[in-house]
Amino acid sequence: MSEMRKTNIMFPKDVQHVYEEIRAEILSGVYKPGQPLPEIPLATKHGIKRTRIRQIIQELERDALVDRIPTKGAFVKSITPKDLQELFEMREALEGMAARLAARKRQEEGLARIIGLFEECKNRSGSTDLENKVKIGEQLHQFILASCGNDRIVSTMEPLKMQIMRIWKTGFDIPDRVNKAFKEHIEILTALEEKNGEMAERRMKEHLSNAFKDYIKIMVLNEWSFEEAPGKEK
Numbered sequence: 001m002s003e004m005r006k007t008n009i010m011f012p013k014d015v016q017h018v019y020e021e022i023r024a025e026i027l028s029g030v031y032k033p034g035q036p037l038p039e040i041p042l043a044t045k046h047g048i049k050r051t052r053i054r055q056i057i058q059e060l061e062r063d064a065l066v067d068r069i070p071t072k073g074a075f076v077k078s079i080t081p082k083d084l085q086e087l088f089e090m091r092e093a094l095e096g097m098a099a100r101l102a103a104r105k106r107q108e109e110g111l112a113r114i115i116g117l118f119e120e121c122k123n124r125s126g127s128t129d130l131e132n133k134v135k136i137g138e139q140l141h142q143f144i145l146a147s148c149g150n151d152r153i154v155s156t157m158e159p160l161k162m163q164i165m166r167i168w169k170t171g172f173d174i175p176d177r178v179n180k181a182f183k184e185h186i187e188i189l190t191a192l193e194e195k196n197g198e199m200a201e202r203r204m205k206e207h208l209s210n211a212f213k214d215y216i217k218i219m220v221l222n223e224w225s226f227e228e229a230p231g232k233e234k
Helices: 013-028 037-048 050-062 082-107 108-123 131-146 153-171 175-193 197-222
Strands: 067-071 073-075
Touching: 013 037, 013 153, 037 050, 050 067, 050 073, 050 082, 082 131, 082 153, 082 175, 108 131, 108 175, 131 153, 131 175, 153 175, 175 197
Parallel strands: none
Antiparallel strands: 067 073
């Protein structure tokens, strides 16, 4: 999701830049799950005070990107199979209903713009632009949330944005998922265009269920952090 949440702390411009840089490095995988984020080396690297790094880490903890462990310090938050399952269960429930509501509440102009983006991408020679497919997929999800007319769904989804973005980045490791998602998004768009709420909800849930299955596979193959995974031997 492209639109970033505003920070709770009012950072000066230079500190805000450091916060955004560290956050981007976590989202892109430069900092791996479970990797420590020591305050002094980070302060030295970015040329700011240690107290500012501490504030940045607090903000990253609010973003659900960092865990702080007493006496041990801050670590990049691990993603476990249970985390992934719970996140996608929430998304199926919330975004499925959002799609149902958006099918009858969406504005024609906004829908036409999204359809145009998909048509342009589909007709592009070769149609292998994975990054663009992910980007317009994000825009479709945002359009549905913006169109559903339910503030409680939107506010419940807001804290999940960073976690969703972090998982989306792994999609580039599975090009087939990006291409399948593109086709699934077109099916959702068709339901929206036909104002078929039941179909829109079903297609959205199917899309998210398929995504979960593919992401859990890549989690196993890439050996993401399983420290908290049920049944993991110590």
